[in-house]
Amino acid sequence: MKTWFKRILIGLVVLVVVAVVGLAIFLLTFDPNAYKYKLEELVQERYQRTLTIDGEIELSLFPRIGLSVQGVSLSEPNSTETFASIESTRLAVAVWPLLSNSFVVDHVAISGLKARVVRDKQGQFNFSNLVGGAQSVTDAPSNPAEALVGAAQTAAQAITSGTMPPSRNNMQIDIAGLDLKDGEVQMQDAMTGMAVAVTRINANTGRVTFNQPFDVRMSARVEGGYPRVDANLTGQALLTLDPSAKRYAAQKLDLRMDGKLPGAEAKSLVMRGNLAFNGQKSALDVAGLELLFQGDVTEPSVRATNVEASVAIPKLAIDPHKSQLQIEKLAVRAKGGVADGPFELAVDAPALNISPASATGEALTGRLRISGLDASLGMNGISGNAGELDIKEAKLDSTSKTGERVVKLNFASPLTLNLLQRSGAMSALRGDVNITDPGLPKGSLQIPVIGSLTLDLLKDQATSKINAVLEGGKFDLSADITKLSADSPQMKFALAVDTLDLDKLVPPVPVTPPKPPADGRKDESKPAAQPAPAAPADDTINLSALIGPSVNGTLKVGKLVVRGLKADEVSAAVKLDKGKLEISNIAAGLYGGKLGGALSVDAAQGNQVATKMSLAGIAIEPLLMDLARKNVLSGTGSLALDLKTAGANAYAMKSALAGTLQLRLRDGAVKGIDLTQTLRDLKARFSPDAQNETVPADTSKQTAFSELEADLAIAKGVATVKRLSFVSPLLRVTQGDPASIDFVKSELDVVARARVINPAADPEGKELIDLKDVTIPVHFKGPFDNPSYTLLWKDAIGGILKRSLENKLKEAVSGKGKNGAAVDKALKGLLGK
Numbered sequence: 001m002k003t004w005f006k007r008i009l010i011g012l013v014v015l016v017v018v019a020v021v022g023l024a025i026f027l028l029t030f031d032p033n034a035y036k037y038k039l040e041e042l043v044q045e046r047y048q049r050t051l052t053i054d055g056e057i058e059l060s061l062f063p064r065i066g067l068s069v070q071g072v073s074l075s076e077p078n079s080t081e082t083f084a085s086i087e088s089t090r091l092a093v094a095v096w097p098l099l100s101n102s103f104v105v106d107h108v109a110i111s112g113l114k115a116r117v118v119r120d121k122q123g124q125f126n127f128s129n130l131v132g133g134a135q136s137v138t139d140a141p142s143n144p145a146e147a148l149v150g151a152a153q154t155a156a157q158a159i160t161s162g163t164m165p166p167s168r169n170n171m172q173i174d175i176a177g178l179d180l181k182d183g184e185v186q187m188q189d190a191m192t193g194m195a196v197a198v199t200r201i202n203a204n205t206g207r208v209t210f211n212q213p214f215d216v217r218m219s220a221r222v223e224g225g226y227p228r229v230d231a232n233l234t235g236q237a238l239l240t241l242d243p244s245a246k247r248y249a250a251q252k253l254d255l256r257m258d259g260k261l262p263g264a265e266a267k268s269l270v271m272r273g274n275l276a277f278n279g280q281k282s283a284l285d286v287a288g289l290e291l292l293f294q295g296d297v298t299e300p301s302v303r304a305t306n307v308e309a310s311v312a313i314p315k316l317a318i319d320p321h322k323s324q325l326q327i328e329k330l331a332v333r334a335k336g337g338v339a340d341g342p343f344e345l346a347v348d349a350p351a352l353n354i355s356p357a358s359a360t361g362e363a364l365t366g367r368l369r370i371s372g373l374d375a376s377l378g379m380n381g382i383s384g385n386a387g388e389l390d391i392k393e394a395k396l397d398s399t400s401k402t403g404e405r406v407v408k409l410n411f412a413s414p415l416t417l418n419l420l421q422r423s424g425a426m427s428a429l430r431g432d433v434n435i436t437d438p439g440l441p442k443g444s445l446q447i448p449v450i451g452s453l454t455l456d457l458l459k460d461q462a463t464s465k466i467n468a469v470l471e472g473g474k475f476d477l478s479a480d481i482t483k484l485s486a487d488s489p490q491m492k493f494a495l496a497v498d499t500l501d502l503d504k505l506v507p508p509v510p511v512t513p514p515k516p517p518a519d520g521r522k523d524e525s526k527p528a529a530q531p532a533p534a535a536p537a538d539d540t541i542n543l544s545a546l547i548g549p550s551v552n553g554t555l556k557v558g559k560l561v562v563r564g565l566k567a568d569e570v571s572a573a574v575k576l577d578k579g580k581l582e583i584s585n586i587a588a589g590l591y592g593g594k595l596g597g598a599l600s601v602d603a604a605q606g607n608q609v610a611t612k613m614s615l616a617g618i619a620i621e622p623l624l625m626d627l628a629r630k631n632v633l634s635g636t637g638s639l640a641l642d643l644k645t646a647g648a649n650a651y652a653m654k655s656a657l658a659g660t661l662q663l664r665l666r667d668g669a670v671k672g673i674d675l676t677q678t679l680r681d682l683k684a685r686f687s688p689d690a691q692n693e694t695v696p697a698d699t700s701k702q703t704a705f706s707e708l709e710a711d712l713a714i715a716k717g718v719a720t721v722k723r724l725s726f727v728s729p730l731l732r733v734t735q736g737d738p739a740s741i742d743f744v745k746s747e748l749d750v751v752a753r754a755r756v757i758n759p760a761a762d763p764e765g766k767e768l769i770d771l772k773d774v775t776i777p778v779h780f781k782g783p784f785d786n787p788s789y790t791l792l793w794k795d796a797i798g799g800i801l802k803r804s805l806e807n808k809l810k811e812a813v814s815g816k817g818k819n820g821a822a823v824d825k826a827l828k829g830l831l832g833k
Contacts, residue, residue, distance in 0.1 A: 043074070047129055049083065050075040065093040077129055087112025087182075105175040113183040113201070121190045175208040183220075196224035198233075211242040213251065222257075231259030231266065246279030263299035268292065273313070286316035297336075304343065307336035323386040323420055327352040327361075340371030352382070354419065359384045373400040379415065391415040394426070405437040405507065411449070422457035429453060433468075440504060445471070460484045473498025473558065493553035501561040539650040543579075543603035551576035560588070564626040567595065579604030586613075592636070593617030609653070610644040620665060630784075631699060635668020635708060643714065654717045654744045661712040661719070669702040673789050675754060675778065676703065676730055679771060682791060694790040704728055717744040724752065732757055736777055748787050750780045 036053050043051040054071030073085035092106040118126040183201030187194065203218035217236045222229055235255040241248055257269040273289030291311040297304040315328035332347035345368050352361035363380035381392025394415040400407045411431030417424040433447040451466040461482045468475035479493040557570040567588040575582045580602040588595040597613035621634035643659035673695060682693055707727040712719040719741040726733030736751030756771040777792040
């Protein structure tokens with residue numbers, strides 16, 4: 001027995017000695033860099049990427065397996081561009097836990113990680129072949145290089161897809177800690193145009209084990225051109241990761257950001273609370289979550305300053321697979337300032353519990369107060385279940401005040417929702433619109449409204465019907481909308497209205513005059529203060545709302561009033577597609593005549609506007625009075641115009657105006673000057689050395705005509721009178737030079753050539769006999785609002801003297817009663833007539 005014991009003991013000693021010697025030999029002879037080339041070769045073969053290891057691979061085997069490497073980079077597939085790189089990394093693996101089927105990493109340190117994540121226009125990421133392009137390896141690796149490649153693929157697949165490939169055993173992975181310093185990730189998305197970089201990434205964790213919570217702390221800088229972002233990010237949480245079960249949780253979450261964010265300038269943005277997500281069920285659980293924001297909202301459509309906002313969610317549970325929703329004490333608060341004053345917002349959902357079996361809850365309420373508007377929303381009487389959720393009443397009340405006008409809205413309807421089919425309906429919408437305004441004929445206007453609305457998100461469509469009583473007549477609107485979730489929703493509509501007075505419904509905003517001094521006087525002892533230069537008015541024309549939706553519809557209005565313009569029996573076809581609005585087949589009764597034509601506006605091509613209109617049999621005086629508040633012309637006739645323009649503001653639109661305009665009028669008058677009487681008055685004071693006479697405009701005077709025709713050619717905002725024909729019993733007027741109308745500067749510079757004809761046949765023309773057939777230029781010049789009229793006597797003196805001398809000689813000879821005709825003939829020859 002003792003002999004066998006000695007033999008066994010000796011054998012063990014020999015084995016230990018051999019093992020120690022063998023281990024020593026292995027440590028002295030093993031060179032991990034010998035596998036560097038093989039590793040690079042495997043990566044190239046499997047992923048078509050170039051792996052470069054510039055530094056030496058350092059390896060230690062006892063008491064821990066330690067690996068340290070520097071200067072590692074990986075290229076894009078089949079490219080020399082770098083996908084990711086690491087300045088240095090080191091890790092240590094405990095040896096003894098490997099014997100118990102556990103993989104324990106004492107520590108991982110990574111410095112200088114840089115990665116570039118790109119999604120192309122087809123939706124493919126530049127790391128797709130790392131996680132899905134190669135088959136998962138489950139066979140035993142033939143060498144350390146293959147083992148490292150397989151481990152990298154497994155880790156990448158677990159991170160990106162949340163699943164672990166089938167393994168050969170149930171080895172447990174445990175990382176004592178992770179340190180990441182000076183990391184950087186660039187993200188580019190060709191589908192959305194996003195370009196964001198997360199730099200200065202520093203992170204460290206506690207012990208990391210799947211399905212066990214561990215601490216994480218991190219900080220970074222987020223910068224981007226689209227969306228525009230330049231902000232600091234810090235955060236900490238207790239994370240739990242279980243990729244195999246697709247379960248993720250963040251307890252004691254505390255994320256903070258400050259700086260420029262998309263649509264906001266944040267002094268502080270905080271999110272804290274507890275989150276849990278089940279990827280297999282798409283279920284989300286939220287407890288004690290709080291969102292806090294302080295700063296300015298810079299999005300142009302909702303611009304606000306000094307905003308303080310919060311969202312509190314003590315309890316939120318969403319499980320789409322079970323059709324369950326639970327909310328407790330959700331509260332939203334916001335306040336701040338907008339251009340017209342302060343605003344406040346409050347939304348509360350005290351309790352809501354929805355399941356396939358039942359639905360219960362307390363009333364949901366909301367209120368918004370902003371610059372003259374006070375609106376409240378409520379939903380109460382919640383019952384039913386997830387398949388048919390019934391809300392007894394969904395109600396909207398609002399009061400808005402602008403100047404002396406007060407508009408009150410009151411709408412209510414039962415609401416039915418099907419959360420399983422993602423659809424809803426308001427089948428009995430009822431309400432009233434009450435407008436109170438001293439400017440209204442009776443001081444107020446009441447509009448009863450009924451209608452219905454249905455929404456189906458699965459079919460991506462909605463329908464609506466609105467019926468109202470407007471000024472005793474009908475207002476019927478029907479609309480069908482499809483492709484709701486698309487970038488270009490499509491709508492078909494039909495609008496039929498008996499009477500639509502937009503001046504009553506949407507009056508123009510009055511211009512506030514400047515305030516006078518408090519006592520109405522100025523201090524004469526002090527020099528007058530120089531007025532501050534007026535800020536330029538923002539006349540930008542923003543038609544971006546036309547880009548995106550697609551619309552087809554018809555309009556029929558019995559009586560229409562818009563900005564004073566009155567029309568009846570109005571009809572048109574409307575089409576909007578790819579930013580171009582086309583209103584065709586326009587027809588209307590207009591001031592005793594008819595209107596027909598078409599109009600187009602292309603917002604996608606620099607706000608191009610084009611129109612062709614013809615007006616026949618119209619009374620021009622009431623048209624100009626209602627349209628431009630100008631009483632400058634009367635008569636009945638036709639107007640034809642073919643115009644186009646483009647521009648980002650009113651000035652650019654005027655400057656680009658081009659086209660033609662033709663006017664044909666009968667039996668009317670030009671207001672502002674009585675040309676016949678002016679010639680009579682000036683003729684009475686005429687002398688050979690007479691100067692040009694300027695006559696101010698006088699709206700009480702007019703020059704009547706039996707026929708007026710004018711043709712204008714417009715280019716770059718300036719119209720040139722190509723043809724002018726003014727006919728009255730005593731006058732004939734044609735265009736002279738210059739003959740321009742500047743719409744950009746709102747100025748006239750037109751010379752009209754007036755000629756007196758047959759004065760002897762008209763009782764009022766006897767005083768103008770000396771002006772017969774003499775052309776007298778009249779210069780219309782100055783701003784549209786207050787032009788002046790100058791009679792250019794110098795250009796007509798010669799003709800007037802000749803005609804006057806001829807008439808006086810004729811009278812002298814004819815007065816003797818003899819040889820009058822012969823003298824007259826000789827006199828004409830003498831004067832060159």
